[in-house]
Amino acid sequence: MVVRWVSAAIVEAEQRLRRVHGWREVQKLVSALGTLEATQEASTERVV
DSSP states (O other): OHHHHHHHHHHHHHHHOSOOTTGGGHHHHHHHHHHHHHHHHHHOOOOO
16 A cells, blocks of 8 residues: 555656656666565455
């Protein structure tokens, strides 16, 4: 859930800012967040 909040904040920031410091590393951040989310979803126990 936290990953979604961070992603939403990044998308919101993109719309309001002209230049983001470290913009060259944004793709690395997106990849790392995707990996983290996949890892957390795989380890989460689903209760039905």
